[in-house]
Amino acid sequence: MTAAGTDSAVLEPTTPVAYRVAGKRKEMGDTWTLELEPVGDQRLPGFLPGQFSMLYAFGSGEVPISVSAIAGGSGELTHTVRAVGAATGAICDARPGDQLGVRGPFGSVWPLDAAEGGDVVVVAGGIGLAPLRPAIEQLIAERDRYRAVTVLCGARSPDEMLYPSELQDWREAGIAVETTVDSATGDWEGRVGLVTKLIPLAPFQGERATAFVCGPEIMMRFVAAELRGRGIPPGRIHVSLERNMQCAVGHCGHCQLAHLFVCRDGPVFALDRVEPLLGVREL
Amino acid sequence: MRTIDQLLSEAPAFSGMSSDQLELIAGCGLNRVFEDGEYVMREGEPADVFYVLRSGRVALEVYMPGRGALTIETLDHGELLGWSWLVPPYRVAFDAKAIGTVHAIAFDGACLRGKSDQDTELGYELMKRIVPVLVERLQATRVQLLDVYGGPGPV
């Protein structure tokens, strides 16, 4: 995939580019998908699955948000944001026409090429499906490059399952999609239980599989243990980590995790690089 | 048609068990079918049966006043349903409802307890197979309590 922006060469990664909210869709209670388009001639280079931008809501703060769809060079950016605090709240409150500052693309990518020829298992927890969606779309677009492709999604409740209609589209596109929730009321007939419970049932062979995992860190720890139990080597289990960020270019040290900078060396890491660091109390 | 001991050996919890022991356990079992929506067990009733699910899905429910039935776990093919038959006061802890048609092997808990008391080797083997299932469920419940998807974000 090539960079979409024409003026990207002159852009400073520390200077936000003005984007306008072109469209907005409510995904669930506190989570919105925003479509952004450049206000002027300047646009950011193309993003790859797994990368993130720094979204700046004027007056409220700047936060890292992963790209949740790849626009194919039109200069549009898609982000799915859960309002948890000041900055994400302001971003979710933005209305069509409002402007946000955007920097990026930053960070490492889901290594889809390295998974070629093998099975792929994607495990998402909650809003963790957002950063994985571009990878899933690419797996579907290039379906014949891979063997079995499985997507496993966990959420707190059926109402909090992200992109429900896309899950169905993905099934129809020839990949296995299984979901589970922590608890359910009403007429939910799907599974209830931990997302880890889906792993023993998934149709992949550990020795030839690659895994992409995104969700709360504690979930990723349990998922990683289960995936290893099914024989996937830690070097082929990729997780996307979250740390608070400021510069996003490896200067300020805000996102430091031992010798790694999550903004520059990650956010997508092979498990063997970060496993000893997951769950470390004070970093 | 496959016999109960053959069906039982296909459940992960019982795989690899000796054929003699499988036969002994199978002597306490019989095939059952539950229709969609039918309750396999009801909270509070005597827990004298446990099930190995052959097909279909069972929802474990708790009734929450004002909210209705809350499903806290579902069980599928090959899984064990019910362990209250193991420990006094032998009362069912949750409602268990069939989602779709469920085929299961029902085991008489009192019969199994009796055989285990007589044949402690069998009882020990049975415990070695049931305890890991209980531990796995306990751990899963603990993680579920952490509310992992709603918890705090980046460090």
Ligand SMILES: Cc1cc2nc3c(=O)[nH]c(=O)nc-3n(C[C@H](O)[C@H](O)[C@H](O)COP(=O)(O)OP(=O)(O)OC[C@H]3O[C@@H](n4cnc5c(N)ncnc54)[C@H](O)[C@@H]3O)c2cc1C
């Ligand atoms: C590489 C990367 C990619 C990310 N991608 C996305 C994305 O695609 N969509 C998205 O919505 N978020 C994403 N995040 C998380 C997002 O950056 C944070 O939610 C945001 O920084 C919170 O800032 P705030 O000012 O809104 O809240 P703050 O004021 O910083 O925090 C408010 C409260 O929310 C809690 N909190 C903070 N972050 C989270 C979180 N992630 N989940 C739950 N609780 C949290 C805090 O502990 C605090 O109690 C990503 C983070 C990283 C590092």
Ligand code: FES
């Ligand atoms: S955010 Fe500044 S070094 Fe990573």
